[in-house]
Amino acid sequence: MLVLVIAVLPWLGQAHVGSPDVFHDGEVGPYPVRITIRMPTVVPGRAEISVRVQGTQPEKVFFSPLFARTSITNAPPPDLGVLIEGETNLYSGELWLMSVGAYTIEIKLSGLLGTGKVQIPVSSVPLSQLPMPRFLGIILVGLGVILFFGGVAIVAAAARESVLAPGGVIGKIERRKGRLAAGITTVILLLGLLGGRRWWNADEAKFRTQLRGGAWPDLKAAVRVEGTQRILRLTLGEVAFGSAYSVPLIPDHGKLLHLFLIREGTQDGFAHLHPVRKGGNIFDVALPALPPGRYKVLCDLTMEGSVLSSTATNSVEVPTLATQATLAEVMKPDPDDSWAVYAGIPVPKNSGVAAVYRLLDGSQVEWKATAPIRVRQDAGLNFEVRNPSGQPVDLSPYMGMLSHAAILRSDGGVFSHLHPTGNYSMAAQAFFDKKLERETRTVDGAVAPMVDHSKMDHSGGHAKHKSGVSSISLPYEFPTAGDYRIWVQFKVGDQVQTAVFDTTVAD
Numbered sequence: 474m475l476v477l478v479i480a481v482l483p484w485l486g487q488a489h490v491g492s493p494d495v496f497h498d499g500e501v502g503p504y505p506v507r508i509t510i511r512m513p514t515v516v517p518g519r520a521e522i523s524v525r526v527q528g529t530q531p532e533k534v535f536f537s538p539l540f541a542r543t544s545i546t547n548a549p550p551p552d553l554g555v556l557i558e559g560e561t562n563l564y565s566g567e568l569w570l571m572s573v574g575a576y577t578i579e580i581k582l583s584g585l586l587g588t589g590k591v592q593i594p595v596s597s598v599p600l601s602q603l604p605m606p607r608f609l610g611i612i613l614v615g616l617g618v619i620l621f622f623g624g625v626a627i628v629a630a631a632a633r634e635s636v637l638a639p640g641g642v643i644g645k646i647e648r649r650k651g652r653l654a655a656g657i658t659t660v661i662l663l664l665g666l667l668g669g670r671r672w673w674n675a676d677e678a679k680f681r682t683q684l685r686g687g688a689w690p691d692l693k694a695a696v697r698v699e700g701t702q703r704i705l706r707l708t709l710g711e712v713a714f715g716s717a718y719s720v721p722l723i724p725d726h727g728k729l730l731h732l733f734l735i736r737e738g739t740q741d742g743f744a745h746l747h748p749v750r751k752g753g754n755i756f757d758v759a760l761p762a763l764p765p766g767r768y769k770v771l772c773d774l775t776m777e778g779s780v781l782s783s784t785a786t787n788s789v790e791v792p793t794l795a796t797q798a799t800l801a802e803v804m805k806p807d808p809d810d811s812w813a814v815y816a817g818i819p820v821p822k823n824s825g826v827a828a829v830y831r832l833l834d835g836s837q838v839e840w841k842a843t844a845p846i847r848v849r850q851d852a853g854l855n856f857e858v859r860n861p862s863g864q865p866v867d868l869s870p871y872m873g874m875l876s877h878a879a880i881l882r883s884d885g886g887v888f889s890h891l892h893p894t895g896n897y898s899m900a901a902q903a904f905f906d907k908k909l910e911r912e913t914r915t916v917d918g919a920v921a922p923m924v925d926h927s928k929m930d931h932s933g934g935h936a937k938h939k940s941g942v943s944s945i946s947l948p949y950e951f952p953t954a955g956d957y958r959i960w961v962q963f964k965v966g967d968q969v970q971t972a973v974f975d976t977t978v979a980d
């Protein structure tokens with residue numbers, strides 16, 4: 474009669490490919506801060522926010538959430554962050570995220586040095602389905618049984634006795650009337666229960682479509698050989714949206730998709746590519762000179778409308794490419810595509826002391842010594858790039874960022890794409906910056922710039938880029954224990970390089 478929701482989908486273990494917390498590092502106005510947002514696993518749920526300020530302290534720290542579909546004029550008033558007892562520079566607060574969809578969490582600091590604010594986009598999606606407790610199920614079934622038979626009995630009694638004179642005797646006709654009424658009521662109630670069961674199942678199915686515990690949406694991947702190239706074709710969200718619906722996406726640094734390919738098993742082939750839409754939900758990309766084999770496909774995207782960002786995953790067999798010089802190139806690779814093949818190159822392991830990765834040209838990347846890396850603590854992702862003679866190099870921005878990094882747990886259960894500013898979608902942040910600028914302007918007539926440009930470069934050139942930077946630091950905390958591999962990408966001159974490191978994270 475009552476359907477108990479006990480089953481939990483098996484893939485729920487791998488949340489938003491396993492790493493739901495959001496980190497930000499950078500200057501908020503005049504204050505350098507590190508922000509951590511611990512996301513709830515249910516909706517509605519409470520996000521826990523902490524802000525660590527380096528240097529001069531602000532007087533006040535404010536937090537406020539804004540839903541993607543809500544106008545800023547209807548935004549709730551900001552909450553005041555509380556200075557944690559015993560700490561001098563750590564503020565914390567909690568915000569309720571009521572709906573499924575994208576939010577921006579605005580963090581505003583004000584004090585003697587002035588004010589500053591930053592938008593951090595987060596995806597508010599249920600990551601798990603809580604099971605119905607057994608005792609509650611038993612109580613509900615019991616109440617349901619009482620209501621059902623009680624209802625039948627009341628109707629039967631009414632049909633039998635309601636027109637009987639006081640003190641009258643129940644005869645054969647009345648009894649038959651009662652039985653007939655009981656029969657009809659049973660049928661009506663059973664139909665009602667059947668409808669109720671359908672409604673419950675439909676509602677649960679709808680809820681399950683919103684669950685984003687793992688990779689989402691579905692992704693099909695296949696490689697074909699055409700001309701001199703191997704073309705990877707991706708079909709996005711055929712099951713989730715239907716093949717006729719063309720998923721609208723927000724570009725991130727001018728690219729709709731940021732695709733990572735990682736060779737399975739040996740993990741000695743890596744590529745960061747940008748597929749191009751070929752109509753509908755079909756995307757193509759020409760593969761670089763990766764060795765053949767089975768590759769994990771991880772595809773980052775941000776949806777227009779909902780502004781939700783997520784990672785779609787699959788795996789694909791990359792065939793050998795027989796060189797046939799007579800054939801033509803069918804697809805021009807994106808100039809920002811990069812890849813690294815490092816079979817035979819030892820991958821250094823960070824185990825407390827500095828680990829150094831040597832690139833083929835002799836330059837070195839050092840992962841500076843860290844304290845033992847533990848779950849949900851600063852991962853200490855600080856790297857220094859030196860040229861072959863050991864001198865620090867001058868890094869150029871690669872797709873607007875000082876670095877792009879990818880993290881994968883050895884079993885594939887955790888994947889994260891990071892930048893020195895944080896691990897949230899830059900496309901979603903740009904969307905919220907624009908939305909707020911537009912809506913604030915309609916309120917005030919003027920608007921102050923609120924984007925932190927200290928670590929990014931949207932101009933495409935070197936205009937806003939600080940020169941002489943040779944170190945990369947990425948704000949991140951590993952969500953679970955295990956063996957991880959990290960690919961750190963950066964640009965020197967016009968060459969994109971990829972350094973590779975391993976580490977083991979303890980509980």
Ligand SMILES: [Cu+2]
Binds near residue numbers: 877890892
């Ligand atoms: Cu990136």
